[in-house]
Amino acid sequence: MTDPVDTRTCPALLIAAAASGQGKTTLTAGLARAARKLGQRVAVFKTGPDYLDPAILAAAANTPVEPLDLWMAGPDYCAQRLYEAAGEADLILVEGAMGLYDGMPSSADFAAAFGLPVALVLDCKGMAQTAGALAAGLSQARADLSFAGLVANGVGSQRHTDLIAEALPVDMPLLANLARDSAMALPHRHLGLVSPAEQGEAIEIALETTAERVLKSDLLTAARPVSFEARPAAVPGRWLARRRIGIARDAAFSFAYASNERLLEAMGATLEYFSPLTDRALPAVDALWLPGGYPELHAEQLAANTAMHEALHVFHAAGRPILAECGGMLYVQQTLTELDGRWHRMVGLIAGAGRMRDRGGCQGMQTAPLPEGDIRAHAHHRSATDHGAVPIAHGRRQRHSAPGEAIVRDRGLTATYLHLFFGSNPAAIAQLFGAEAMASAS
Incomplete structure (x- = not known):
């Protein structure tokens, strides 16, 4: 007879996109800040190796943010960190890397491995009904993924939003439409985003602006309860004692x-x-x-x-x-x-x-x-x-x-x-x- 599996359950959401530069970090940071404003304890992670995005997310969540990677850290390590977070947080957010299916392992692999629902972010500037086709294609590419809905970024008007919503598959609701707003923009340089420490008041303006948009949407209700399994690692030796x-x-x-x-x-x-x-x-x-x-x-x-x-x-x-x-x-x-x-x-x-x-x-x-x-x-x-x-x-x-x-x-x-x-x-x-x-x- 096997021992029962130790699990913890917590609402969770993985934020992914069709490509880099669609607004994943901005949205994830806004979600984290919005949850905090509602008094929730939020744990935030980033898929793949990254130093810069986690710094932005940590500023939004007011808690350390750790990258998790199935290849570099291993599935057991990732599972244990999610399990630990589920015991401390009211909400777990995971920002994907690059496009949803890019990389080996990809953000899709991560979502499938831990049963995370996916919120798909799409920069809709310059498109309307095509957003529905892209969302349908991404959601149907794998049968082992569950999608919470679409976030339309960069919309220009209510009519633009309506055209996007009407074109979406029935199982892909429009969770939020984020109008074009320079106040939400996060500055970049080579290697990635500029660190919060270098942005001064601008980072707080961006986080607060995005959080207010999130609070007016259905985004925070898109997270679904997920059970995370404990997989504790072997305790390392005290090999560096006194060093x-x-x-x-x-x-x-x-x-x-x-x-x-x-x-x-x-x-x-x-x-x-x-x-x-x-x-x-x-x-x-x-x-x-x-x-x-x-x-x-x-x-x-x-x-x-x-x-x-x-x-x-x-x-x-x-x-x-x-x-x-x-x-x-x-x-x-x-x-x-x-x-x-x-x-x-x-x-x-x-x-x-x-x-x-x-x-x-x-x-x-x-x-x-x-x-x-x-x-x-x-x-x-x-x-x-x-x-x-x-x-x-x-x-x-x-x-x-x-x-x-x-x-x-x-x-x-x-x-x-x-x-x-x-x-x-x-x-x-x-x-x-x-x-x-x-x-x-x-």
Whole structure:
């Protein structure tokens, strides 16, 4: 006889779209803020790897927002986080990534895996009845999805709204029509949305405006009760007990998943934060993590803080562990060149020259085959780098045979464009940050 499955039930909704740029983040943020205004406790997630959208959603929900990915984190991890949220929230919102069926796994895969009803967002500027055909096609593409309805974004008038509503399938109600309004717009730059901290009052205006539109619609009633199953992960060993890890955190380095930090603490590490922009010395730590971010926007200030450069050289020369991801890797190389051709001297722990480019770049899932073990990861950058050092390995792309991102190692430093998901291999991460005597650790 099997043990009963431990489940929790909570109203939930996944917000998806036909493509990127349709208004998913704006709408999800507006939903979260509207729920808060009604006194509801809301938990918000984002499918796929992302640092920028979750920051907007967190500002709306006033609670941390975590990305969930079926490949990078695994279905059990995602299920457990949803289960935990169902025990704390009155409403669970999940923002999809790209178009509904884009990617492997896609937002549709995520919705199907956990039985989430889908609210479909469609930018209807320049179309009317065609919106009905698109909604019908998307809703009928898979039999294992349940649709709550359509949100028509960018409508121009009541007549425009009526034409859209009349063309929708009978099982695809019009949940809301959002008129064109610049006050709801969220500004973008390369890599994605501008962080809330940089938007000042504009972000609050956008969130409040969208929330008021949501409250006048049927959107909040579109969420349906969903049962989420508990799938607790094995408790990691205290492999990092008594180790202090310094994490770069400021306007130039902010792309760090909270789940990664939680795992380091669960393994016993004490976390210390510092700013390569303004601090002149490192905290007293045993290892460093330089995550990604926007060093290119602060290259001049990073270059001018030579005291931090010297501190990093001393730390590196001692052979202590350093993980430098994406923007962190650009920082520890020799130079970084902006789009206008101006170049800045970086720390110079390893040979290499980074440069920004106005198009192209790389994104997608890869596995980092480190000596410590395979770690799932992703890439997302608009820069290129000329490595002066021979890589120890290249990332393995999820669905392509071409070599992925280079991985460089020098003494205790590991540098790569890849953003690592620590939970995919806690033991390897512990070794990367200098864990000792793991075999005997509790």
